[in-house]
Amino acid sequence: NAGVTQTPKFQVLKTGQSMTLQCAQDMNHNSMYWYRQDPGMGLRLIYYSASEGTTDKGEVPNGYNVSRLNKREFSLRLESAAPSQTSVYFCASREQGNYGYTFGSGTRLTVV
Amino acid sequence: GENVEQHPSTLSVQEGDSAVIKCTYSDSASNYFPWYKQELGKRPQLIIDIRSNVGEKKDQRIAVTLNKTAKHFSLHITETQPEDSAVYFCAADILAGGGNKLTFGTGTQLKVEL
Numbered sequence: 001n002a003g004v005t006q007t008p009k010f011q012v013l014k015t016g017q018s019m020t021l022q023c024a025q026d027m028n029h030n031s032m033y034w035y036r037q038d039p040g041m042g043l044r045l046i047y048y049s050a051s052e053g054t055t056d057k058g059e060v061p062n063g064y065n066v067s068r069l070n071k072r073e074f075s076l077r078l079e080s081a082a083p084s085q086t087s088v089y090f091c092a093s094r095e096q097g098n099y100g101y102t103f104g105s106g107t108r109l110t111v112v
Numbered sequence: 113g114e115n116v117e118q119h120p121s122t123l124s125v126q127e128g129d130s131a132v133i134k135c136t137y138s139d140s141a142s143n144y145f146p147w148y149k150q151e152l153g154k155r156p157q158l159i160i161d162i163r164s165n166v167g168e169k170k171d172q173r174i175a176v177t178l179n180k181t182a183k184h185f186s187l188h189i190t191e192t193q194p195e196d197s198a199v200y201f202c203a204a205d206i207l208a209g210g211g212n213k214l215t216f217g218t219g220t221q222l223k224v225e226l
Contacts, residue, residue, distance in 0.1 A: 033214070040121075040218060041218055048211065050212070054210065054211075056210030056211070105155050
């Protein structure tokens with residue numbers, strides 16, 4: 001039981017490049033989330049998926065797209081990376097009817 | 113949407129003293145309030161949480177209080193130890209149209225000095 005697994009752990013992109021951050025959970029949770037964390041700003045919600053087949057915008061969705069591939073996997077895509085997207089990205093999942101959120105170990109992304 | 117404010121942004125205490133971190137939230141529909149501890153380079157770790165039908169919860173040296181009327185909640189750490197040094201985040205969970213969402217405060221850097 002690995003919990004929430006994120007790949008890659010580190011990534012450096014050039015401005016304008018694209019990439020996909022992967023997230024998978026093995027806890028059979030319905031809801032999954034993508035957050036970004038910047039110094040002094042806490043964690044801000046980018047997108048979330050309440051259940052398989054649904055996605056919704058969070059607080060800071062611009063520049064990102066998501067795909068809920070199946071119940072286990074929720075990916076975050078940057079189509080044209082910008083330096084403002086340099087951040088640490090955390091994926092999380094939550095079981096329906098339960099309050100606890102489980103976080104992945106994060107992806108540290110640098111856009112140069 | 114929900115807005116969570118957290119104070120102070122930094123807190124320095126002597127070992128053995130108590131530390132208090134305060135948060136306010138804006139949406140009265142929020143019903144779950146977790147606190148996370150984050151060490152440098154690590155993921156947030158849940159340390160305690162409280163639901164909206166409870167006013168206080170305690171777990172060893174850590175306690176959380178909730179005042180629904182005033183829409184604020186606080187984290188209390190007693191007998192602080194050097195290993196308590198970390199960044200602490202409060203959060204508020206709300207059921208919105210698309211499902212539950214967790215909104216975080218901006219964090220408190222706690223330093224416990226020997």
